[in-house]
Amino acid sequence: MNAHAIVIGAGLAGSSAAERLAARGWKIDLIERAHAPAQGASGNVAGVLRPLPSLDDNRLARLTRAGFEHACRHFAALTAAGQPLRWGQTGxxxxxxxxxxxxxxxxxxxxxxxxxxxxxxxxxxxxxxxxxxxxxxxxxxxxGGGWVDPGSLCRANLARYATAITTHYAAEVAQIDRPADLWRARNAAGDVIAAAPVLILANATTARHFAVTAHLPLRAARGQVSHLAAAAGSVPDVVVCRLGYVTPAIDGLRCAGATFSVDDGEAALRESDHAENLAKLDFILPGYGNGIQARDLAGRVGFRPLSPDRLPMIGAIGDAAAIDPDAPSQALAEMPRLPGLYLINGFGARGIVWSALAGELLACLVTAAPLPLPDDLVDAVDPGRFLLRGRSRRQRVDKVR
Ligand SMILES: Cc1cc2nc3c(=O)[nH]c(=O)nc-3n(C[C@H](O)[C@H](O)[C@H](O)COP(=O)(O)OP(=O)(O)OC[C@H]3O[C@@H](n4cnc5c(N)ncnc54)[C@H](O)[C@@H]3O)c2cc1C
Structure with a gap:
């Protein structure tokens, strides 16, 4: 196959997939509707990097541990390659x-x-x-945990093999089609922005806006972070969490948050959400926010792309039209797929922790290389799981609860 892919979306998902394929010698056309990378959910000042242990070491815990370990290695490699990734392993x-x-x-x-x-x-x-x-x-x-500036991670991912990645900013994909062996990404006027044998959808919840992906159960969870003024050298100098989080001081401010509301499209900052974040801050660090008024706070709103089982969606997209809804459930391995069409999405509240591993997994799936995860975790994140019918799918969803 011609080693050429289109990636739609320049957030953590798209930049991670582009970096991993470019590292393998692939040519990438990266299409982003904003004027620069990391303008969506991946544009916060900082987020938290850490695993998520559980008593039963369930799939979410195992995936997050693997993601955390992979992320630490990837971040160290980006830094060693001279990329200005901003993160702090403060604990x-x-x-x-x-x-x-x-x-x-x-x-x-x-x-x-x-x-x-x-x-x-x-x-x-x-x-x-x-x-x-x-x-x-x-x-x-x-x-080993800490904070990460996700925008700097997106930029570092795209800069590492920059000559392999052609960027198309301020270009919104309105339609995708595959008239012959090439996928085409087209704008609202019908003009082709790029064409390639492989198309990777990393455009958060709008990935379901195309006819062949309308079955994907992606939703958005609005999140507002509050920015607190912070003097250099002030405490705490580690990330502290307790039903919320507060970061160390980064460029004179601290991030405290975050709210989480599903199917809430309000893009503007809300004073009530700042008040909620201040209440969380008080639960974490009693008295820390005394004297801070919600109405005086700045912050940022983002929309996390969410899947129903809270696991990401990474892999080849199933061909919904080729599946008989009345037929008995099929095994994932036998599910018909749309040739060359892939998804990296549904990171929810864990994009910083998962994106490096997700990019590596996707690149391995695209290039048929050995996978970096055991089979049960590969199946757990397979986007085809939402096309499984009846008992088989219910079992999968139940297992991650
Ligand atoms: C408030 C908040 C706090 C968070 N805290 C943490 C944390 O502490 N730790 C953690 O691990 N994660 C955290 N996350 C989650 C993490 O930020 C997300 O999971 C991650 O950013 C999602 O990345 P993405 O690339 O899928 O989406 P996005 O960053 O939204 O990227 C999608 C991109 O696709 C582009 N796009 C969409 N449609 C089109 C189109 N048709 N054509 C071209 N381009 C298109 C968009 O412009 C966007 O740039 C947080 C998220 C939020 C909102």
């Missing part, structure tokens, strides 16, 4: 919500015997020392 303190949660956190550390560089349980005294604030509980301490 992440995830405080327990209450005593029951603290007991669960402790049990997870005992049972999972997590590698010492990934996870500890710290008591309240130790947590107070780490946060440099009189926090109300102990919790998990991830020394």
């Amino acid at each position: 992440v303190l995830h405080l327990a919500r209450d005593e029951t949660h603290a007991a669960t956190q402790q049990r997870v550390v005992e049972i999972r015997k997590a590698a010492a560089d990934q996870l500890y349980f710290v008591d309240r005294q130790q947590a107070r020392k780490l946060a440099a604030w009189p926090v109300a509980s102990g919790g998990w301490w991830f020394p």
Whole structure:
């Protein structure tokens, strides 16, 4: 096959897929409706990087651990290659919500015997020392976690093999089709922006706006982050979470958040959401926000692309028109696919943690290379899972709950 792909969307998903294919010698046409990368969900000042352990080490926990480890390696490689990625491995303190949660956190550390560089349980005294604030509980301490500027990650991904990636900014794809062996991405006037044998949809929830992808159950979850003024050297200098998060000071501000509301299209900042973030901040660091008024805060709104089972969608897109809705359920491996059409999407609230691994997995699937994940996790993120009928699909969705 001609090693040439179109990628639609220049956020974490699209830039990760483009970087991984470009690293393998592929030529990429990257199409983005905004004037620059990272103008959508991936444009926050900073987000949190850390794994998500669970008692039963379920698929979400395993995928997130693999994503975290892969992300740390990828970020180190970008930095070593001279890319100006902005991130800080400050450590992440995830405080327990209450005593029951603290007991669960402790049990997870005992049972999972997590590698010492990934996870500890710290008591309240130790947590107070780490946060440099009189926090109300102990919790998990991830020394390898930290914060990441997602926009800088998108730009670094695109700059690393820049000569292989042709960017088309301020170009919105309105239609896709495949009249012969090439996929074409066309604008609203019908002009072809690019044509290639492989087309990768990394355009968040608008990926379902094309006729062949209308079956994808993508939704948007609005999130508002509040920006707090922060003096250099002020505390905390680690990320602290407790039903929300607050970052260390980055360029004179701290991010506190975030709200989460599904199917809420309001793009403007809301004072009520700032108030919600201040309440979360008070739960994390009691008294920290005293004197800060919600009406005075700046911030940013983004829309997280969400899948119903909260796992991402990475892989070849099923051919919905070729599947008989009354036929018994098919195995994923036998599902008819649209040749050359792929999806990298549905990152929800975990795009920073998952995107590097997702880009690598997608590139391996496109090039038929050995996969970086075990088969059950590859199936768990396969976009074809939403075309499985009846019992087989219900079992898959139940397993991740
Ligand atoms: C408030 C908030 C806090 C978050 N915090 C964290 C966190 O702490 N840790 C973490 O891991 N993750 C976090 N996330 C999640 C993470 O930011 C997202 O999962 C990630 O940014 C999604 O990346 P994406 O590339 O899929 O989407 P986007 O960044 O939205 O990229 C999609 C791109 O496609 C473009 N596009 C859409 N349609 C078209 C079209 N037709 N033609 C051309 N271009 C098109 C858009 O302009 C956009 O640039 C947070 C998200 C939000 C909103």
